[in-house]
Amino acid sequence: MSHTITIEPIGQTIDVREGQTVLDACLRAGIWLPHACCHGLCATCKVQMLEGEVDLGHASSFALMDFEREEKKILACCATAQSDLVIEADIEEDPDAQYLPLEDFLGELVDARMLTPTIRGLWLRPDRPVRFQPGQYLLMNIPGVQGQRAFSIANLCADELIELHVRLVPNGAATTWLHTQVKLSDKLSFHAPFGRFFVRKSAALPMIFVAGGSGLSSPKSMVLNLLAEGCAKPITLLQGARNRDELYFYELFEELAAKHPNFRYIPVLSDLPADDAWGGARGLVHETLKNTFDNDFRGHKAYVCGPPPMIEACIATLMQGRLFERDIYTEKFYTAADTGQPARRSPLFKSI
Numbered sequence: 383m384s385h386t387i388t389i390e391p392i393g394q395t396i397d398v399r400e401g402q403t404v405l406d407a408c409l410r411a412g413i414w415l416p417h418a419c420c421h422g423l424c425a426t427c428k429v430q431m432l433e434g435e436v437d438l439g440h441a442s443s444f445a446l447m448d449f450e451r452e453e454k455k456i457l458a459c460c461a462t463a464q465s466d467l468v469i470e471a472d473i474e475e476d477p478d479a480q481y482l483p484l485e486d487f488l489g490e491l492v493d494a495r496m497l498t499p500t501i502r503g504l505w506l507r508p509d510r511p512v513r514f515q516p517g518q519y520l521l522m523n524i525p526g527v528q529g530q531r532a533f534s535i536a537n538l539c540a541d542e543l544i545e546l547h548v549r550l551v552p553n554g555a556a557t558t559w560l561h562t563q564v565k566l567s568d569k570l571s572f573h574a575p576f577g578r579f580f581v582r583k584s585a586a587l588p589m590i591f592v593a594g595g596s597g598l599s600s601p602k603s604m605v606l607n608l609l610a611e612g613c614a615k616p617i618t619l620l621q622g623a624r625n626r627d628e629l630y631f632y633e634l635f636e637e638l639a640a641k642h643p644n645f646r647y648i649p650v651l652s653d654l655p656a657d658d659a660w661g662g663a664r665g666l667v668h669e670t671l672k673n674t675f676d677n678d679f680r681g682h683k684a685y686v687c688g689p690p691p692m693i694e695a696c697i698a699t700l701m702q703g704r705l706f707e708r709d710i711y712t713e714k715f716y717t718a719a720d721t722g723q724p725a726r727r728s729p730l731f732k733s734i
């Protein structure tokens with residue numbers, strides 16, 4: 383059985399299938415509702431329901447509080463229609479968004495290798511080209527696992543293969559399967575593109591990228607695409623990892639830094655014995671971020687990707703260095719473990 387959703391104030395009416403989320407229906411119809419995590423955790427997709435009934439799905443009680451439920455607010459990424467709906471949404475006009483419609487794909491696994499002891503690289507050949515903006519992510523269905531899992535796309539837009547960096551989450555159903563069960567030539571179904579973590583080129587400002595762990599995936603795609611397009615603005619990439627074994631694509635970025643005078647690469651290792659011969663930066667990545675820019679980030683756009691605690695530390699550092707919310711973009715790698723707690727966010731940072 384299907385229902386309709388009317389989206390105000392644009393007044394457009396679309397169909398929604400049983401079990402399909404409000405967000406999924408809107409994105410497929412080319413209506414770009416703001417969204418980030420797609421897991422009911424960040425509240426970016428909160429919209430007002432004006433008429434109808436929904437199942438709120440797995441909306442976290444912190445992202446959608448009791449009083450908001452009473453006010454008929456819903457999280458579009460997990461709400462499913464139980465009747466025809468009318469919603470009121472803030473449809474963003476972002477000059478840098480390409481508003482690519484959401485599509486379904488099958489990807490054949492053609493290569494897989496450990497990039498670090500905990501991160502596995504997967505390369506999928508999609509059944510047709512996947513259109514995405516560098517920094518965006520896909521949602522994958524994993525056999526035997528309920529729900530879908532988000533993984534950021536790490537390759538150049540022009541590449542034939544989709545590259546993913548999957549960190550093994552202890553007791554994680556999907557990541558364990560992707561590390562231990564999936565075989566070459568298996569076909570994986572996924573949906574793309576999602577998210578609003580992409581480069582704001584129209585700002586024409588120097589850019590800072592900060593990546594933690596497998597959070598290198600999005601910044602890798604963003605930086606590679608910028609350099610391939612001949613971007614001449616200064617670009618700094620800080621990559622945080624525990625130790626040398628966990629630092630990956632180090633040689634690639636060293637080579638790019640040697641080739642492109644506008645690109646600076648700073649790997650930062652946090653968990654080294656004092657007598658280790660590593661000559662690069664040590665400590666937590668936000669500390670090196672602060673020192674690298676002398677605690678003054680004005681005139682930059684910053685893009686931060688990885689585990690939520692690292693992102694919060696970077697936001698605090700960037701704000702102390704006078705960069706404000708409108709110039710900071712984040713992609714938080716939430717997992718189900720974040721479900722039972724408030725989404726971590728800076729008090730001054732209103733979006734995710």
Ligand SMILES: Cc1cc2nc3c(=O)[nH]c(=O)nc-3n(C[C@H](O)[C@H](O)[C@H](O)COP(=O)(O)OP(=O)(O)OC[C@H]3O[C@@H](n4cnc5c(N)ncnc54)[C@H](O)[C@@H]3O)c2cc1C
Binds near residue numbers: 419421532555558721
């Ligand atoms: C936008 C986005 C992009 C992402 N991109 C990447 C990427 O490029 N690379 C990457 O490695 N990761 C990425 N992630 C994170 C990735 O999606 C998660 O690591 C993945 O979903 C974990 O799935 P899993 O099935 O292995 O773990 P799950 O089985 O979902 O469990 C995750 C953890 O939560 C615990 N847990 C399970 N259920 C609950 C519960 N109800 N309450 C409390 N704890 C629970 C588990 O024990 C486990 O420790 C991204 C996440 C988001 C939101």
Ligand code: FES
Binds near residue numbers: 416418419426428460
């Ligand atoms: S996108 Fe819906 S809660 Fe994050």
